Amino acid sequence: MAGGWSARRPLSVASPTVLRVSTSLLDVLLPGRCLGCGRAGWPFCEACAERVTVLGPPGCRRCGRPLEGTVDRCADCPPGPVAWARAPFLYEGPVRQALMRLKFAGWRSGAAAFAPWMEEALLDEPPLAPSWRRYSWSVVTWVPLGRRRRRERGFDQAEALARAVARRLGLPVVRLLERVVETGPQARRSGAERREALRGAFRARARPPPWLVLVDDVLTRGATAGECAQALRIAGAVDVGLVTAARSLGSPVPARCRDPVRSTGLRAPVLRVGGRRR
Ligand SMILES: [Zn+2]
Numbered sequence: 001m002a003g004g005w006s007a008r009r010p011l012s013v014a015s016p017t018v019l020r021v022s023t024s025l026l027d028v029l030l031p032g033r034c035l036g037c038g039r040a041g042w043p044f045c046e047a048c049a050e051r052v053t054v055l056g057p058p059g060c061r062r063c064g065r066p067l068e069g070t071v072d073r074c075a076d077c078p079p080g081p082v083a084w085a086r087a088p089f090l091y092e093g094p095v096r097q098a099l100m101r102l103k104f105a106g107w108r109s110g111a112a113a114f115a116p117w118m119e120e121a122l123l124d125e126p127p128l129a130p131s132w133r134r135y136s137w138s139v140v141t142w143v144p145l146g147r148r149r150r151r152e153r154g155f156d157q158a159e160a161l162a163r164a165v166a167r168r169l170g171l172p173v174v175r176l177l178e179r180v181v182e183t184g185p186q187a188r189r190s191g192a193e194r195r196e197a198l199r200g201a202f203r204a205r206a207r208p209p210p211w212l213v214l215v216d217d218v219l220t221r222g223a224t225a226g227e228c229a230q231a232l233r234i235a236g237a238v239d240v241g242l243v244t245a246a247r248s249l250g251s252p253v254p255a256r257c258r259d260p261v262r263s264t265g266l267r268a269p270v271l272r273v274g275g276r277r278r
């Protein structure tokens with residue numbers, strides 16, 4: 001894909017062998033480097049911070065999709081088994097590059113960097129506010145890689161994010177799910193094809209608490225998270241909420257989201273830390 005992440009990345013991580021070796025090497029070699037471009041600046045350099053799209057309120061109460069006003073659900077809401085969803089960023093530009101590095105090169109610092117933003121997306125405008133307090137005695141779990149994929153990569157990006165988010169929220173993190181069917185790449189499949197390929201792909205390993213937080217790196221249409229939430233509900237969960245580091249959306253976001261520093265009071269300082277803005 002010309003102009004995509006692979007064309008622009010300054011770091012060369014090509015074969016699976018190199019990937020394994022690179023796991024955590026990036027953390028050692030590039031401490032405090034921009035998660036988007038690898039140049040100076042943490043967590044994002046000023047140029048990358050400008051290109052980050054922040055998904056803040058007002059918007060959909062269920063999935064956090066920014067809109068001009070507040071609604072209870074929207075066209076981008078994840079499937080039914082996911083009770084609610086939150087993500088701090090749109091999956092594009094520097095955020096996409098950062099998550100690709102976390103996923104394929106095991107740049108662990110990325111998980112710690114995203115955790116405060118994910119926490120903020122949750123607590124800034126708590127999803128389904130009256131029930132949020134129940135989560136104070138809940139657990140955090142994640143959408144697991146299959147055993148083969150995990151072995152190949154040596155690293156599960158969703159687990160790394162879940163552990164970092166759980167630390168922020170002060171909740172225990174528990175491996176509750178296992179992937180019993182390994183699916184191929186999802187990117188080129190349609191929504192219906194994804195859902196079909198994923199049916200029954202996850203199983204709960206233990207009885208979950210009634211309310212819990214599921215973590216993944218990216219929310220696209222929610223087919224994977226929906227299957228996980230369904231498996232957890234079959235095992236006894238009542239309300240499964242989803243937190244991802246970023247998400248893609250079916251239509252453009254309001255202009256305010258593209259000007260995060262000016263428009264989102266709470267999140268601006270976090271971005272400023274990296275960009276060393278004014
Ligand atoms: Zn950068």
Ligand SMILES: [Zn+2]
Nearest residue numbers: 060063074077
């Ligand atoms: Zn929604």
